[in-house]
Amino acid sequence: MAKKTINDLGDISGKRVLVRVDFNVPINPKAPTTRDEAVITDDSRIKAAIPTIEALLAKNARVILASHMGRPDGNVVEGLRLDCVAKRLRELIPQTVVKIDDCIGPKLAAAVLQMNSGTVLLLENIRFVAAEESKDEFARTGFAARLADYVDIYVNDAFGTAHRDHASTCSIAKVMNEQGKPCVAGLLMEKELKFLGVALEDPAKPFVVVLGGAKVKDKIPLIENLIGKADKILIGGAMVFTFWKAMGVNIGGSLCEDELVTEVLDLMKEAKACGTEIVCAIDAIASMPMVKDAKGKFVAPKEVMHCYIDDGIPDGFVGYDVGPATVDMFEEHINNAGTVVWNGPMGVFEVPIFSDGTNGIADAMADSKAMTIVGGGDSAAAVTQMGYADHMTFISTGGGASLEFLEGTPLPGVIVLDEKY
Numbered sequence: 001m002a003k004k005t006i007n008d009l010g011d012i013s014g015k016r017v018l019v020r021v022d023f024n025v026p027i028n029p030k031a032p033t034t035r036d037e038a039v040i041t042d043d044s045r046i047k048a049a050i051p052t053i054e055a056l057l058a059k060n061a062r063v064i065l066a067s068h069m070g071r072p073d074g075n076v077v078e079g080l081r082l083d084c085v086a087k088r089l090r091e092l093i094p095q096t097v098v099k100i101d102d103c104i105g106p107k108l109a110a111a112v113l114q115m116n117s118g119t120v121l122l123l124e125n126i127r128f129v130a131a132e133e134s135k136d137e138f139a140r141t142g143f144a145a146r147l148a149d150y151v152d153i154y155v156n157d158a159f160g161t162a163h164r165d166h167a168s169t170c171s172i173a174k175v176m177n178e179q180g181k182p183c184v185a186g187l188l189m190e191k192e193l194k195f196l197g198v199a200l201e202d203p204a205k206p207f208v209v210v211l212g213g214a215k216v217k218d219k220i221p222l223i224e225n226l227i228g229k230a231d232k233i234l235i236g237g238a239m240v241f242t243f244w245k246a247m248g249v250n251i252g253g254s255l256c257e258d259e260l261v262t263e264v265l266d267l268m269k270e271a272k273a274c275g276t277e278i279v280c281a282i283d284a285i286a287s288m289p290m291v292k293d294a295k296g297k298f299v300a301p302k303e304v305m306h307c308y309i310d311d312g313i314p315d316g317f318v319g320y321d322v323g324p325a326t327v328d329m330f331e332e333h334i335n336n337a338g339t340v341v342w343n344g345p346m347g348v349f350e351v352p353i354f355s356d357g358t359n360g361i362a363d364a365m366a367d368s369k370a371m372t373i374v375g376g377g378d379s380a381a382a383v384t385q386m387g388y389a390d391h392m393t394f395i396s397t398g399g400g401a402s403l404e405f406l407e408g409t410p411l412p413g414v415i416v417l418d419e420k421y
Contacts, residue, residue, distance in 0.1 A: 002420040003193070004184040006055055006155055013060035014117050018151040019186060020168050020413075021049045022158035022397060023067035023085045032079030040084050044384065045160070048397050050092055052157045052186035053120065057095055060117040064151060066103060066126050066168050067158070074130025086122050095120055104129060104146055112150045132167045144171035148179065157186025159193075160376070160398035162413030163405075173416035183417050188397065193414065195394040196405050199373055204338030205231060208370075210330065210361060212237025213344030213378065216260050221407040222343070223267055228274040232337075234330050236322045236346040236357060240281045241313075243268075247280070250312030253289060254319040279333065283308045283323030285347070285354060288316065298351050320354040321347025327360035334364040343375035343403060349382050358382050366391035376402040 025040050032038040040046075056063050070080045086099035096119045100111045103123035111121055126132050131143035144167045148154075154176050156162065161169050173183040185193070199207075209230045211219050216239045226233060235243055241254040246264040271278045287301035306323055307313045322330075326346075334340050342365060346357030359382075365372045366388045374380050374392050377399025383389050396402040405411060 003190075003414065004182070004418040004420050005190045006052060006184055006186060008184060008420065009059075009153065009182060011059075012056070012153060015061050015152040016064060016112060016115070016150060017056055017061045017153045017155055018064045018066060018147065018172070019049075019052060019056070019155040020158045020161070020172075021065050021067045022160040023049070023065075023082065024069050024160065025085065027069075027084065035078050035081040035083045038079055038084045040088055042384065043088050045397055046085065046088055046092065048188050049157055049186070052155065052188060053093060055187060056155070057093070057118050057120070061153075062112075062115040062117055062119060062121070064112065064121045064123065066123045066147070068127040068132070068161070069125050070127070072125060072127050074127065074133070076128045077125075080125055082122060082125055089120070089122065093120070097122060100124060104143070108150060126168050129167075133164075134167075137171070140167040140171040141175060143167040144175045147172055148175045148181070151176075152181060154181065154183040155186045156183070156413055156417060157188045158413070159189050159396070159401050161401065162189070162398065162411040163401040163409070165412040169413040170416055173413075177416070177418075185414075185417055189414075191394070192396055192398065192402070195373055196396065196402060198371075199339060199341050200229065200406065200408070203229075204371055206337050207339045208232045208234065208333050208337040208341075210234045210236070210334070210340065210342040211344050212239065212346045212358070214238045214255060216242045216257050216264060218403070219344070220260070220263065220267070221409070222403060223271075225406065225408040227267070227271045227276045230276050232277045232279055232333055233271065234333060235278060235280045236326060236330070236361075237344050238319070238347075239344070240284075240322070241319055243278075243280045244309065244312070249309055250314070251319065252286065252313035252315050252317040254284075254286070254313055279329070281309075281322040281326040281346075282329060283325040284313060284319035285321040285323055285356070286313045286317040286319045289318050290320070290348075290351070298348065300351060300353055304353060320351070322357035324356070324360075327357055327364075330361060331364040334361070334368050334370070337368065337370040339371045339373070340365055340368060341373045341375060341406070342379050343377070343406070345378050345382050349385075359386055362386050362388045375399075375406065
């Protein structure tokens with residue numbers, strides 16, 4: 001999938017370049033009511049876009065940034081304005097950053113006219129406009145056309161939203177293609193496609209994939225696409241209990257997708273026939289069911305037990321993490337790997353007593369000599385939280401996007417970009 005990037009653009013001095021970035025950063029409180037209340041708790045996504053922004057500014061372009069934050073559902077939500085993002089951008093880049101309270105209309109027109117070369121304009125939350133996410137293609141195209149009127153070049157650097165067929169990720173490129181305007185990938189997008197593409201197309205062997213998370217349903221397309229490509233698929237997280245049940249193991253009150261038990265058995269048979277070994281967790285840390293306090297946080301259970309697959313999990317107990325034997329086994333596979341891709345935590349890592357599994361996998365990957373790729377979402381959050389981010393070869397910024405890419409699903413926001421060849 002060879003797409004043109006900003007490095008393929010010629011002289012863009014003075015050109016108006018619209019860059020779709022992913023500034024959907026976590027904020028505290030999660031539901032602020034005023035624009036001044038939101039405080040960014042992790043600026044990784046902003047920092048990830050800086051190389052593209054600086055490269056364009058170095059070429060004297062006029063850079064216009066568009067992003068979403070949260071789920072305002074087409075309404076103006078004061079607490080989801082991008083003021084906190086603008087503040088952080090001004091701290092990260094030396095150029096002038098102007099932020100406007102709209103992403104379309106007279107304010108946009110006036111702001112673009114006032115821009116000088118080598119400056120940055122940040123638009124308001126793009127999802128304040130209902131047409132951004134509309135299922136009506138005509139509405140999306142209309143909104144995209146209004147954005148396209150003000151720009152000469154479109155750059156998609158928001159891999160995290162590339163799987164969405166939205167106005168600012170897909171429709172605008174279609175409109176600009178019709179107008180003969182360049183539509184290219186940013187440096188972050190290029191990096192995402194490169195590393196994830198290598199993992200699927202030419203991984204160093206052995207190719208080991210570590211899968212966790214809650215639901216098997218979310219991972220079945222991924223497993224199907226990896227069968228015959230990966231040498232080993234290591235299964236942890238709550239999703240492993242559906243595998244355990246398929247193997248006849250008692251899982252107590254652990255999460256299980258009963259309707260998928262037969263499909264899981266078929267997957268295991270198919271994998272074996274194609275030379276891919278599916279390796280399930282062999283022990284788990286279980287407790288009585290957790291409850292939440294008044295603030296919605298899990299309360300640490302009083303009784304915790306270590307359960308092996310041979311005996312299963314007793315009734316009344318729930319598995320919340322993989323056990324130490326599993327961590328040791330997975331670590332050995334990771335140490336012997338040439339490429340490791342990880343998607344999904346091994347347990348409820350937000351609760352300290354159930355974080356050892358996820359922490360153990362992160363530690364093993366950090367020490368591995370393999371190419372280590374973390375597939376976004378909760379896995380990326382866990383690696384960052386545990387201080388291992390700098391020890392990974394690559395951490396994807398896209399949870400759903402990276403998952404769909406690894407599943408082999410074409411991403412709408414990538415398809416529409418100009419081909420390199």
